[in-house]
Amino acid sequence: MTTTTTDTLGPPRTSLGVIGWLHKNLFSTWYNTILTLVALWFIYTVLSQLIVWALTAARWEVITANLRLFMVGPFPPEQVWRVWLVLCIVSTLMGLSAGAFGGTLRTFAVWLSAAYATLIVLDLLAEQARPFAAWSRQLAEGGASQFWIAVPGVVWLLVNLALVALGWYVARGRTRWRARLILAWLVSFFVTVALLQGYGRDTWLPEIGTNLWGGLLLTFMLAVVSIVVSFPLGVLLALGRRSKLPAVKIFCILYIELVRGVPLVTILYMTQIMLPLFLPGQLRIDNVTRAIAGMTFFTAAYMAENVRGGLQAIPTGQIEAAHAVGLNDALTTLLIVLPQALRMVIPATVGLFISLFKDTTLATIVALLELLGVGRSVLAQSEFMGLQMEVYLFIAAIFFVFSYAMSFASYRVEEALGVGKR
Amino acid sequence: MQQQQQSASPTAIPFWRDVRVLTVLSQIGFVILLALLAGFFYSNLTTAMRERGLVAGFDFLQRESGFEIGEALIPYKPSDLYSRAFVVGLLNTLLVSVIGIFFATILGVFTGIARLSSNWLVNRIAAAYIEIIRNTPLLVQLVFIYFGVFVKLPPIRDTLELGGMFFANQRGVFIPRPLPSPTFDTWLSFVLIAFVGAFFLWLFLSRHATYRYTFYPLTLPLLWLIVFPLLGWLFASQAPVHFEIPQRERFNFVGGIALSPEFSALLTGLVVYTAAFIAEVVRGGLQAVRRGQLEAARALGLNEAHVLYLIVFPQALRVIVPPLTSQYLNLAKNSSLAIAIGYPDLFNVGATIANQTGQPVPVIMLIMGTYLAMSLTTSLLMNIYNTRVQVLEK
Numbered sequence: 034m035t036t037t038t039t040d041t042l043g044p045p046r047t048s049l050g051v052i053g054w055l056h057k058n059l060f061s062t063w064y065n066t067i068l069t070l071v072a073l074w075f076i077y078t079v080l081s082q083l084i085v086w087a088l089t090a091a092r093w094e095v096i097t098a099n100l101r102l103f104m105v106g107p108f109p110p111e112q113v114w115r116v117w118l119v120l121c122i123v124s125t126l127m128g129l130s131a132g133a134f135g136g137t138l139r140t141f142a143v144w145l146s147a148a149y150a151t152l153i154v155l156d157l158l159a160e161q162a163r164p165f166a167a168w169s170r171q172l173a174e175g176g177a178s179q180f181w182i183a184v185p186g187v188v189w190l191l192v193n194l195a196l197v198a199l200g201w202y203v204a205r206g207r208t209r210w211r212a213r214l215i216l217a218w219l220v221s222f223f224v225t226v227a228l229l230q231g232y233g234r235d236t237w238l239p240e241i242g243t244n245l246w247g248g249l250l251l252t253f254m255l256a257v258v259s260i261v262v263s264f265p266l267g268v269l270l271a272l273g274r275r276s277k278l279p280a281v282k283i284f285c286i287l288y289i290e291l292v293r294g295v296p297l298v299t300i301l302y303m304t305q306i307m308l309p310l311f312l313p314g315q316l317r318i319d320n321v322t323r324a325i326a327g328m329t330f331f332t333a334a335y336m337a338e339n340v341r342g343g344l345q346a347i348p349t350g351q352i353e354a355a356h357a358v359g360l361n362d363a364l365t366t367l368l369i370v371l372p373q374a375l376r377m378v379i380p381a382t383v384g385l386f387i388s389l390f391k392d393t394t395l396a397t398i399v400a401l402l403e404l405l406g407v408g409r410s411v412l413a414q415s416e417f418m419g420l421q422m423e424v425y426l427f428i429a430a431i432f433f434v435f436s437y438a439m440s441f442a443s444y445r446v447e448e449a450l451g452v453g454k455r
Numbered sequence: 456m457q458q459q460q461q462s463a464s465p466t467a468i469p470f471w472r473d474v475r476v477l478t479v480l481s482q483i484g485f486v487i488l489l490a491l492l493a494g495f496f497y498s499n500l501t502t503a504m505r506e507r508g509l510v511a512g513f514d515f516l517q518r519e520s521g522f523e524i525g526e527a528l529i530p531y532k533p534s535d536l537y538s539r540a541f542v543v544g545l546l547n548t549l550l551v552s553v554i555g556i557f558f559a560t561i562l563g564v565f566t567g568i569a570r571l572s573s574n575w576l577v578n579r580i581a582a583a584y585i586e587i588i589r590n591t592p593l594l595v596q597l598v599f600i601y602f603g604v605f606v607k608l609p610p611i612r613d614t615l616e617l618g619g620m621f622f623a624n625q626r627g628v629f630i631p632r633p634l635p636s637p638t639f640d641t642w643l644s645f646v647l648i649a650f651v652g653a654f655f656l657w658l659f660l661s662r663h664a665t666y667r668y669t670f671y672p673l674t675l676p677l678l679w680l681i682v683f684p685l686l687g688w689l690f691a692s693q694a695p696v697h698f699e700i701p702q703r704e705r706f707n708f709v710g711g712i713a714l715s716p717e718f719s720a721l722l723t724g725l726v727v728y729t730a731a732f733i734a735e736v737v738r739g740g741l742q743a744v745r746r747g748q749l750e751a752a753r754a755l756g757l758n759e760a761h762v763l764y765l766i767v768f769p770q771a772l773r774v775i776v777p778p779l780t781s782q783y784l785n786l787a788k789n790s791s792l793a794i795a796i797g798y799p800d801l802f803n804v805g806a807t808i809a810n811q812t813g814q815p816v817p818v819i820m821l822i823m824g825t826y827l828a829m830s831l832t833t834s835l836l837m838n839i840y841n842t843r844v845q846v847l848e849k
Binding site: 058059061065068069072073075076277278279280281284291293294295296297298299302303306307309310311312313314387391392393394395397398405409412419421422425426428429432433436437440 | 478481482485486489496499500502503504506572573574575576577580586587589590591592593594595596598599602603606607788789791792794795802806809815816819822823826827830831
C-alpha cells in the first residue's frame with residue numbers, strides 16, 4: 034500500500050505559484066533584486082507624478098471643449114452627419130467581417146463595441162464629453178430639456194452598437210462572404226469619399242471642399258487614400274524593378290532609390306510648391322490633394338520594396354511550373370506569382386500603413402489641419418494658451434490606440450500566415 | 456529548339472511576335488512615353504515660371520542672404536551669401552544626426568538588452584517604452600518635448616541643476632566643456648603609441664594559431680589600449696582634460712557648452728524615437744541566434760563571456776547591421792522635422808532661402824540632392840562594414 038503511493042510521483046510542477054514566480058522573475062539573484070527595486074522606484078516616481086498631474090493640475094477641458102475640432106476640424110457642423118453615417122457603414126462592415134473572418138477582427142469588433150458603450154456612459158454622465166456637442170447645442174438653443182439633448186447621441190451610439198452586433202449575428206461562420214466583404218470595404222472607401230465630398234451647391238449633398246476637411250477625419254483620409262493609391266503603383270514599380278527590360282528596370286530603381294533617400298517633408302514640400310508648376314495652369318489642385326500626391330509618391334517606393342521582398346520569396350519552381358503548363362510571362366506573373374507574393378506582404382503593408390498613418394502629421398508642416406494641425410490651432414486660442422502637455426498627450430494617445438491596434442492585428446495575421454516561423 | 460524552328464522556316468515567327476524585337480520596341484515605347492511626360496511637365500514648368508517671374512539656375516546662391524540663423528557651427532552673419540547659409544544648415548543637420556546616432560545606439564542597445572532581461576519588471580518597462588514610442592508620431596513627440604518641456608523650463612533665476620555641472624533653463628541646456636590641459640600633448644603621444652602597440656599586438660595574437668579561437672586576440676590589445684593611456688596620465692601627473700563648468704551670471708550662463716532649447720529638444724526627440732527602433736533591431740538580432748548554437752557552445756566548455764563574444768555577437772551582428780543602417784538613415788532624414796520647432800537644419804534653412812529668393816525649384820533640388828548624397832554615402836559606408844561583418848562570420 035505504501036509502496037504504490039511512493040512509486041507514483043506526480044508530474045513535475047509546471048506552475049510556480051506567486052512566491053515562486055516572484056523569485057524566478059524578480060529576485061533570482063542579488064543583482065536582479067537590485068534591478069527590481071530600482072525599476073519599482075522608477076515606476077513609482079513616474080506614475081505617481083503623472084497621475085497626480087493628470088488628475089489635479091491638467092486642464093482637460095481644452096480637449097472636451099474642442100472635441101469636434103479634433104475629430105473633423107473645420108468640417109461644417111451641420112454636415113457632420115455625413116461622418117456619422119460613414120461611421121455607421123464602418124460599424125456594419127466591422128460586424129459583418131467579425132462574423133465572417135473571426136479572429137482578430139472579432140477582437141476589434143469587441144473593442145469597437147466597448148468604445149461605443151464607453152461613449153454612451155460618458156454622454157449620459159458628463160455634458161462636457163458629449164460626442165455630439167454641436168447637435169446638442171442646437172437642441173439646447175431650441176429650448177429642449179436635458180433628456181432630449183442627450184437623446185440623439187445616445188440613440189446614434191446604440192444604433193452603431195446594434196449594427197456591429199447585427200452584422201456579427203448575420204455573418205457569423207459564413208466564410209464564403211469573405212471575398213465579398215473585402216470588395217465591400219473597397220467600395221465603402223469610394224462611397225465614403227463621395228459622401229464626404231458631395232456634389233453641386235444647392236443639392237441635398239452640397240459639395241464640401243477638401244480644404245474644409247480636418248482633424249482625425251483628415252488624418253484617416255490622408256493615410257487611407259495614400260495607401261490605397263500607392264498599392265498598385267508599388268506593385269508596378271516592384272515588377273518593373275525585376276523586369277528584364279533595362280529601360281524599365283533603371284527607371285524603377287532610380288525612382289525607388291531617389292524617393293527612399295530623401296525625407297518625406299521634402300517631398301511634401303515639393304508637391305506643395307512644384308506640383309502646381311508642373312501641371313497646366315488651368316488645372317488647379319487643392320492642398321489636400323497635393324499632400325496626398327506627395328504621400329502616395331513617397332509610399333509607393335516603400336511599397337515597391339515590400340512587394341519585391343514578396344516576389345523574391347516565390348520559389349523558382351512555381352514560375353517554371355507555370356511556364357511548363359504553358360502560361361506566358363504576363364499570365365505567370367498575374368496568376369501565379371502575384372497572388373502568392375501579395376499574400377506574403379500583408380504584414381509588411383500593415384506596418385507601412387502604420388508608419389504612413391503616423392507620418393500624416395507631417396502635413397501640418399505644409400499647413401493642413403489634420404489632427405496635429407488642429408491641436409496647434411487650438412493652442413493658438415488665447416483661452417487655451419500653455420496647455421501643450423494636455424493637447425499633445427491627447428493626440429499622442431489617439432495615435433497610440435490606432436497604431437497599437439493595427440500592429441496587434443498585423444502580429445496576429447503574421448502568426449496566422451506563419452511568416453517567420455519556417 | 457527555337458533555333459531549329461527558325462532554321463527550318465525563317466518566316467515562322469513574324470517580327471511583331473519576335474521576343475527580341477518586342478523587347479526593344481517596348482523599351483523604346485516606354486522611353487518615348489517618359490520623354491513625352493517629362494516634356495509635358497517641362498513645358499508646363501517653363502510657362503508657369505515665366506508667368507510668375509521665376510528664374511531657373513543657381514545664381515541666387517551668390518547673393519547676400521540677409522537673414523539671421525540662430526545657431527551656426529561656422530561664423531555666419533546676415534551679410535554672408537546664400538551658399539554659406541546653406542552650408543550652415545547642412546552642418547547643423549550633420550551635427551544633430553551624428554550626435555543623435557551616437558546616443559540612440561547606446562540607448563537602443565541598452566533597451567534592446569533590457570527587453571530580453573529575465574527580470575520581469577525591467578523587461579516590461581523596456582517593452583512599454585518601445586511600444587509607446589513606436590506607436591506615436593515623431594512629430595508629436597518633438598512638439599511635445601519642445602513646447603511642452605523645453606519651452607516651459609524655469610527662467611534663469613530658478614535654473615534646474617544636476618550635480619553642479621549640468622544646468623537647464625529657458626535659455627537651453629548648459630553642460631561642461633572639456634578643455635585640454637598643458638600636458639595634453641604628452642598624454643596624446645601615449646595614446647598614439649597605445650593604438651599602434653595594440654594594433655600590432657592584435658595582429659600578432661590573431662595570427663598565432665594557438666590563440667586563434669580564444670578570447671585573447673581582442674582582450675589583450677583592448678586592455679593595453681586602456682592601461683597605457685592611464686600610464687601616460689600618471690606620467691604627466693595631471694589629468695589630460697579638465698572641464699570648464701558653466702558659471703551662472705546675472706542674466707545668463709558663461710563658459711561650458713550652451714545647447715539651445717531647439718537643439719536639445721530635437722536631439723532628445725530623435726534619440727528617444729530612434730532608440731526604440733534600434734532596441735527592436737538589437738532584440739531581433741540577438742533572438743535570431745539559434746538556441747542550439749548557445750547550447751553547443753556551452754557543451755564545448757566555453758564560458759559565458761566566450762559564448763557571447765565568439766558565438767552570439769558575430770551571428771547577431773550579421774542580422775543587426777542592415778536594419779541598423781536604415782535606422783541611422785531614418786534618424787538623419789527625420790532631423791528634417793526640425794522645421795516644426797525652429798532648429799535651423801538643412802531643410803529649415805532651405806525653406807527660408809526658397810521663401811526669400813522666390814525660387815523654390817532650384818532650392819528644393821539642392822535640398823533633395825544633399826539628403827540623397829548623405830543617404831547614399833551612409834549606406835555605402837555601412838555596406839562596406841556589412842560585408843566585413845559577413846566575412847568575419849564565416
